[in-house]
Amino acid sequence: MNAPSIRSSSAVAAVGLELSYGAAQILKGIDFSLEKGKTLALLGPSGCGKTTLLRLVAGLLAPTRGAVSIADTVVADGATGAFVPPERRGLGMVFQDYALWPHLTVGGNVSFPLEMRGVGKAERQARTMRALERVGLSAYADRRPSDLSGGQQQRVAIARAIVAEPQLILFDEPLSNLDRELRENMVGELAELISTLGLTAIYVTHDHSEALTLADEVAVMRSGLIEQLAPPDDLIERPATPEVADFLRLGCLADIERRGPAWHFKGSEIVLTEAAGIAGDGARVLIPVACISAGEASPDRLAATVLRSQFRGDGHLASVSLSGLPGLELQVLSRAKLRAGETIGLSIDATQIRWFQQEIHQSIEEKLEHV
Numbered sequence: 001m002n003a004p005s006i007r008s009s010s011a012v013a014a015v016g017l018e019l020s021y022g023a024a025q026i027l028k029g030i031d032f033s034l035e036k037g038k039t040l041a042l043l044g045p046s047g048c049g050k051t052t053l054l055r056l057v058a059g060l061l062a063p064t065r066g067a068v069s070i071a072d073t074v075v076a077d078g079a080t081g082a083f084v085p086p087e088r089r090g091l092g093m094v095f096q097d098y099a100l101w102p103h104l105t106v107g108g109n110v111s112f113p114l115e116m117r118g119v120g121k122a123e124r125q126a127r128t129m130r131a132l133e134r135v136g137l138s139a140y141a142d143r144r145p146s147d148l149s150g151g152q153q154q155r156v157a158i159a160r161a162i163v164a165e166p167q168l169i170l171f172d173e174p175l176s177n178l179d180r181e182l183r184e185n186m187v188g189e190l191a192e193l194i195s196t197l198g199l200t201a202i203y204v205t206h207d208h209s210e211a212l213t214l215a216d217e218v219a220v221m222r223s224g225l226i227e228q229l230a231p232p233d234d235l236i237e238r239p240a241t242p243e244v245a246d247f248l249r250l251g252c253l254a255d256i257e258r259r260g261p262a263w264h265f266k267g268s269e270i271v272l273t274e275a276a277g278i279a280g281d282g283a284r285v286l287i288p289v290a291c292i293s294a295g296e297a298s299p300d301r302l303a304a305t306v307l308r309s310q311f312r313g314d315g316h317l318a319s320v321s322l323s324g325l326p327g328l329e330l331q332v333l334s335r336a337k338l339r340a341g342e343t344i345g346l347s348i349d350a351t352q353i354r355w356f357q358q359e360i361h362q363s364i365e366e367k368l369e370h371v
């Protein structure tokens, strides 16, 4: 079989990318390809390898195996040793800590990449002002970064990253130092800026709502592998594995078993559904919050006890446990406030349950075990 090759016409791509530190394998075979003008989010728990992957694309690390290409040019190849240094990859980078120089003005910070490229003073000034205008900070060119708020400082960092009109911009958790409200505002602003400027971007985050808001494609990573790479809507509709569903907090995961015509919650007499489901006698399912409704306890509903409840903006989100099944917590959204200890009735719309194909799940587990 031929080795996989980098698809032409991609703005950035990786094939069979591996990175080890001594015996520790951090990335275990990463493949992706991103079109020009699109944003890819790398999403996953701490330590799964997001920053390592970004650093390989940036040229701050060289791969142990596999290749990276930017605009159809191979910039790193573990097999041949080919390696283009970061400053020649045509990149802009934005980091979590802004990395602004405190002794330079805002304008001085933004124009620095142009100075490094030997751009003349008049053109430097014009391009710096244009970049600052794009992030809404042209009035701040003569200030010091320390006179600006965290959100403004991050905008300066973005202006500096775009001033040289890079073909690719890399973001490493750029909003994680901001407080929650500012972060929520900045996500929208950043999404608009990326789209207005037509940037191609890779965006590292461990925040699923940031990734799903900003990105055209999301790579959910786990233990050095991409577990699923898909547009946000597909991820939400069709998470490939229970782990992806769990990480994206799409609802409650439950183990169920077939007895006769019905699927029971594992180890109980409680019937979830009589739908055909999938082959086999055991399954793992995702029960999305949206498919559970709460009402008064009645014989045609599942009896449940409210464990706790929290107002969420559009209703009260309650964690409940089914009577006779204390180990499983379901989540239900209710207009009325539900009190801890209260007994309620639940209806579950089984047509919205997501069934996981055991063989797909197993193959990922096997891949993780064998690398």
Ligand SMILES: Nc1ncnc2c1ncn2[C@@H]1O[C@H](COP(=O)(O)OP(=O)(O)OP(=O)(O)O)[C@@H](O)[C@H]1O
Pocket: 021, 024, 026, 044, 045, 046, 047, 048, 049, 050, 051, 052, 053, 206
């Ligand atoms: N220089 C190094 N030497 C050895 N191991 C390293 C080195 N740098 C990173 N690692 C390990 O590689 C793994 C992946 O790290 P990486 O920073 O890519 O994860 P991440 O997904 O970005 O995590 P976080 O969200 O916490 O930043 C971690 O287990 C980390 O400890």
